[in-house]
Amino acid sequence: MNCRKKVFQWTALVILPFLSFTVWAFDPLGTPDRDAIEYPEDEAPGQAEIELGKMLFFDNRLSINDQQSCASCHNPDLGFSDGMAFSMGTMGKRVGRNAPHLYNLAWNLLHFWDGRAASLEEQALGPIEAAGEMNMPLSTLIPKLKEVPYYDKTFTEVYGSSGVSKENVGKAIAAFERSLISDNSPFDQYLAGNKAAMSPSAIRGLGLFKGKANCAECHDGSNFTDNSFHNIGVKGDDLGRGAIANDKTLNKTFKTPGLRNITLSAPYMHDGSEPSIEAVVRFYNRGGNEKGGVDQLIKPLDLSEQEVNDVVAFLGALLDPVIVERPALP
Numbered sequence: 001m002n003c004r005k006k007v008f009q010w011t012a013l014v015i016l017p018f019l020s021f022t023v024w025a026f027d028p029l030g031t032p033d034r035d036a037i038e039y040p041e042d043e044a045p046g047q048a049e050i051e052l053g054k055m056l057f058f059d060n061r062l063s064i065n066d067q068q069s070c071a072s073c074h075n076p077d078l079g080f081s082d083g084m085a086f087s088m089g090t091m092g093k094r095v096g097r098n099a100p101h102l103y104n105l106a107w108n109l110l111h112f113w114d115g116r117a118a119s120l121e122e123q124a125l126g127p128i129e130a131a132g133e134m135n136m137p138l139s140t141l142i143p144k145l146k147e148v149p150y151y152d153k154t155f156t157e158v159y160g161s162s163g164v165s166k167e168n169v170g171k172a173i174a175a176f177e178r179s180l181i182s183d184n185s186p187f188d189q190y191l192a193g194n195k196a197a198m199s200p201s202a203i204r205g206l207g208l209f210k211g212k213a214n215c216a217e218c219h220d221g222s223n224f225t226d227n228s229f230h231n232i233g234v235k236g237d238d239l240g241r242g243a244i245a246n247d248k249t250l251n252k253t254f255k256t257p258g259l260r261n262i263t264l265s266a267p268y269m270h271d272g273s274e275p276s277i278e279a280v281v282r283f284y285n286r287g288g289n290e291k292g293g294v295d296q297l298i299k300p301l302d303l304s305e306q307e308v309n310d311v312v313a314f315l316g317a318l319l320d321p322v323i324v325e326r327p328a329l330p
């Protein structure tokens with residue numbers, strides 16, 4: 001665990017907040033280690049459980065009016081996001097935040113922009129029940145799924161006598177989500193010794209990402225996230241982590257998003273306020289959109305046009321799409 005994660009935990013516990021001034025160390029950028037995934041009960045899910053989760057992920061039955069599945073907002077063709085600043089719930093209302101991509105969540109410690117869910121199992125049930133999203137009470141969903149012979153049979157095959165239950169719905173969806181792994185991008189091939197895998201511009205961008213542009217201070221490790229929360233100066237009233245941790249010093253901080261396949265999931269930021277990767281890099285280059293309370297690392301970077309393009313090229317080299325074919329629903 002790196003220093004900042006410890007610092008975050010201490011701060012979250014509101015013990016000795018001044019420790020956040022300790023010297024920071026960061027995890028080197030790299031290729032994710034599949035052996036380091038902490039599966040529940042220390043066991044990787046079998047293919048049957050992943051397939052069941054995939055079916056649920058794409059099934060509109062999970063919404064109250066059969067209009068929406070998880071894939072409506074986390075569309076595999078749009079980088080597991082939906083191309084909108086704010087997603088649209090099944091009843092036609094906008095959700096208050098941008099739909100994040102779902103790549104490499106298997107290594108993630110906390111979920112949502114404000115980190116309010118600690119496990120994918122727990123997270124998956126949230127949008128099903130949320131009135132603004134799928135609006136489906138679990139007490140209605142479970143009998144509805146039991147009536148579908150495929151689900152009745154497959155849940156029992158995978159989970160035994162507990163069969164179709166809310167816990168098992170969460171488990172199956174989480175098993176599918178943990179299988180969305182991207183680890184063979186041009187950047188990974190470059191690290192593995194194929195120096196031609198990244199363009200000269202992307203190679204310069206890597207240097208800037210770790211150096212002059214400061215990106216790796218927060219987007220570190222093999223998934224380009226420190227699993228921590230920062231205020232980077234996106235304008236707006238959303239209190240982010242502050243509201244969850246009930247800690248004013250965390251107001252307007254949001255989870256550092258992982259950046260693998262990031263070019264696929266525009267627009268960006270918790271409010272979808274940046275339309276493209278280039279716009280994001282220009283946002284950082286001018287030192288964000290708001291000054292008060294912003295992380296000290298966010299300041300004008302003085303990147304030249306060429307350097308902006310180089311950072312954009314590097315983020316493009318994190319591309320290794322996960323191809324998921326839509327299943328034929330039962």
Ligand code: HEC
Pocket residue numbers: 057062068069070071072073074087088089090095097098099100101102105110111112113114120123124125127128132133134173177
């Ligand atoms: C109406 C659109 C919508 C639907 C439907 C939806 N989501 Fe989301 N999802 C979002 C939004 C918006 C967020 C961010 C919310 C936040 O951070 O407060 C999110 C966040 C997440 C996250 C957290 C990702 C991260 O990086 O922290 C996961 C995992 C996720 N959704 C999975 C699912 C699953 C599984 C389903 C189906 C059961 C689903 N979502 C249905 C819009 C949606």
Ligand code: HEC
Pocket residue numbers: 100101209213214215216217218219229230231232234254255256257259262265267268269270271277280281284285295297298311
């Ligand atoms: C102080 C920590 C920090 C630094 C430094 C930082 N980021 Fe971020 N980054 C974040 C956080 C936190 C967010 C989410 C902020 C929000 O939505 O309000 C984010 C969001 C992003 C996003 C949008 C991702 C998405 O899914 O919407 C991209 C792309 C990104 N950063 C790239 C970069 C690049 C490139 C640099 C260097 C120029 C950089 N970041 C520097 C913490 C940081």
